[in-house]
Amino acid sequence: MAVLDMGVAAHPKPNNHEARTAWGLAAPALALMFLILLVPVIVAGVLSFTNYSLGNSGFDWVGTQNYERLFTRSTYEKMFIATFTYVVTVVPISVGLGLGAALLVHSLGRIGDIYKTIYFLPVMATLLAMAIAWEFMLHPTIGMVNRTLAMACGSWFEVIPFFANGCNDGFPLWLGDRDYAIWVVCFIGVWQGFGFNMVLFLSGLTSVHRELYHAAEMDGARSGWDRFWLVTWPALGPTTVFVVTISCIRAFQVFDTIEAFWPQGGGPNKSAYVMMFAIFEKGVQQNLIGIGSAITVLFLIFVMFLTLIQRRLVERKVHYG
């Protein structure tokens, strides 16, 4: 007992000197974090309430005028529609396809590696270059897509209304058609993104304990579906949350496809006018920093909101272990 008491008495007081050194050592990192990461966000937040343009010596406070415009003008309504269409389409499809491809590739032996490489190719390729290739393929008259579709004319394919209309009035203009433009962009987003998701899911699959499948079989899980729900899907929980978060953020950030296809204005009738392109157009091309900042702040809020929802889901539902 005596020894214990002595130990308590001899316990050193929190040393001021030590604490100061610690702060001193952490200071450069803290300063950099503040300067590089937080200051720009704050600046954007402040500028979103002004009418500042680059080069001007001063600016006027305009209050919430920029935000009011965002929610009243039809251009911005189109922006929201295009952005959410893209996110809501691309995220589930690229996650679902990524998971499906990962399960199939995982069940293969050595050939799986070849599939992995092929599916990962679009991820590695520059989207800008790929977009040009797509633009050629989707050209209304000389493009590969429409010429291939035209080959179906005169056959029983014409029973399908799409082909019947196409053969009579010409196939869609794709990139030039305001009904198709955003879906083409979505398709390219899925095509480009699911390989990345597949690789993430594959790494998640390797951590599934093999004996669990044997246990599931002994417990009477006869179909692959049963085993998937009992073993695979729960084990992939953490991976799935990560993949969905990453996919959402990437989907909100879509820009290069739009810029490559329609450098002048976000698609026919602004049907593919996504947020990132709007920020670029307003803030950089038209030098309207105020409105550009307002869209940026809104963008940040969306992404933060999504991330928060996902964090909640993770803590409540997903099992890590």
Place this chain on the structure above:
Amino acid sequence: MAGLEVTSLTKQFGETRVLKGVTLGIADGEFVSLVGPSGCGKSTLLRIIAGLETANSGTVTIGKAEVTDTRAADRNLSMVFQSYALYPHLTVAENIAVPLRMREMTSLQRLPVIGGVMPGARHQKHSIAQSVARAADMLEIGPLLGRKPGQLSGGQRQRVALGRALVRDPAAFLLDEPLSNLDAKLRVQTRTEIAELHRKLGATFVYVTHDQVEAMTMSDRIAVMMDGEILQCATPEIIYEDPDDIRVAEFIGSPKINILPIEQSGAELYLFGRPLKWREIGESTRAMQMGLRPEALRLMQSAPHFKGRVAHIENLGAEIFAQIALNDEGLRVTLRASPAERPMIELGAEVGLGFDAAAALIFDADGKRMRKIEIIAGLTPEVA
């Protein structure tokens, strides 16, 4: 409940022959241990019985039905895995309920939200919950039912794995080294519990272990496996006292049995150059080995059979094991002595040893037991 039978099972992984024609019958309600060193094929044999591996040839029969080509899920067996293989995202209660949910509920009834309103689902759920409670009661894990496997200790997980196996009423229970991840104290305790569980359920148990003590203490019969073959399958007493093969004798028993070379000259047998006063066995010259359990050796002051120097002493309290070096080449025997004999065995002291001829086991050069010679030599009383 049913008996099990495997006939001439062979299994090959590439070039390696893991099982070389294994035949084994297990009666209804029997507790049989498959014991052997790692890599002997015992786990493979269990997995083939379970249906998780397919044999290259041979048949598996459960009860009266041949199940060689039946998939594991349809064989009506329960298995406890070495790693326990609990579903990490499910609570203990849900884990134990899985075999019942999978087998007794339709896939529609199992659906998360819609399942609850399917006809019969409520009744099913109720009866499953009762079965889970009964299994948890039997294993005294009631308070753990709401926890996830990650929050349990090794011993608790092991119990949950057992619970998941016995929540149903399968044809037989298969246990694959279920105690090997537990600490020594818990292993001894769980050993007793599993043996008692077997008596209570009266079910067929097939138990794989590399630990001969587990096999000896729990089983009705032990099948000793080595190099893909069953060397002997008999009760623990017979396996210990009357092994067919020197490898069985060496594997079972702790400390290990002492093996001494015997020379034959003419019709007489010699141990270290001294004739053994046994009956003459005839002329056929053969190299032989004699197995002596540590308890068959005793200290002998006058006219010992052989002498040696005490090289190492292990005092376990109730008994003392002394390693005695017989010659300079490192041949050692282990002697079991009582604490009263402790003063006679000093490290480095020379001691004389004798043995009980009736306890000696004679093997030929290949390790096969030579019961005939033992009878001729008068070691074992002749059986009519």
